[in-house]
Amino acid sequence: MKELDVLLARWIDQGWAGAGEERRRAFAWLLEQPDPDIADWLLGGARPPEAVRAEIIDDILRCRP
Amino acid sequence: MTSFAVDLEPAASPRLAFVALAVHVAAAASPWVARVPGGLAIALTMASLAALASSLAAVPGPHHRMSALRIDASGCRVRLRGTQSWQRATIAPGSTALADIAFLDIRCEGRRLTWLLTRQAVPAGSFRGLKARLRLSC
Numbered sequence: 001m002k003e004l005d006v007l008l009a010r011w012i013d014q015g016w017a018g019a020g021e022e023r024r025r026a027f028a029w030l031l032e033q034p035d036p037d038i039a040d041w042l043l044g045g046a047r048p049p050e051a052v053r054a055e056i057i058d059d060i061l062r063c064r065p
Numbered sequence: 066m067t068s069f070a071v072d073l074e075p076a077a078s079p080r081l082a083f084v085a086l087a088v089h090v091a092a093a094a095s096p097w098v099a100r101v102p103g104g105l106a107i108a109l110t111m112a113s114l115a116a117l118a119s120s121l122a123a124v125p126g127p128h129h130r131m132s133a134l135r136i137d138a139s140g141c142r143v144r145l146r147g148t149q150s151w152q153r154a155t156i157a158p159g160s161t162a163l164a165d166i167a168f169l170d171i172r173c174e175g176r177r178l179t180w181l182l183t184r185q186a187v188p189a190g191s192f193r194g195l196k197a198r199l200r201l202s203c
Binding site for chain 2: 002005008009012013016024027028031032033034035
């Protein structure tokens with residue numbers, strides 16, 4: 001999904017360099033998840049199961065266009 | 066964690082090969098449709114047909130020399146078809162990813178290997194990882 005690609009790319013540009021190990025691992029985990037789940041978390045307001053994984057979602061959604 | 070691993074072992078892409086063939090045939094025919102003068106039309110047609118070979122060579126399938134690619138913290142490695150060992154490789158700057166297709170320009174043992182990958186050719190997570198990895202390399 002193009003919207004997901006845009007959001008993920010934005011975090012790579014704005015968030016990766018300053019991210020700690022845990023946040024980077026959470027992002028790598030996110031990349032492996034099915035499209036519908038990522039869409040639910042990034043576009044649908046749902047929350048992933050663990051707090052550390054919810055933080056990467058919040059981080060991605062905070063990135064500016 | 067400076068990076069994350071990406072493993073690619075793409076399936077054969079006969080549809081992509083057909084699209085590449087159609088695009089090149091259309092390009093080869095277009096100078097004649099547009100009534101371009103003879104010499105120039107021949108040159109343009111020959112160029113289109115010559116480029117077809119390199120386009121088809123980049124489509125994953127049993128003809129391709131590269132069967133798998135792995136990118137991780139230790140770098141990039143490829144497995145050549147018919148072998149079990151991994152060779153060190155580098156991703157050339159010309160590699161790029163668009164929404165549903167990625168072009169990989171790989172250098173391995175002095176050879177240039179290219180892959181044209183559609184999103185459908187690899188698992189969704191691998192394609193997303195590849196796109197992220199290419200973006201980080203920019």
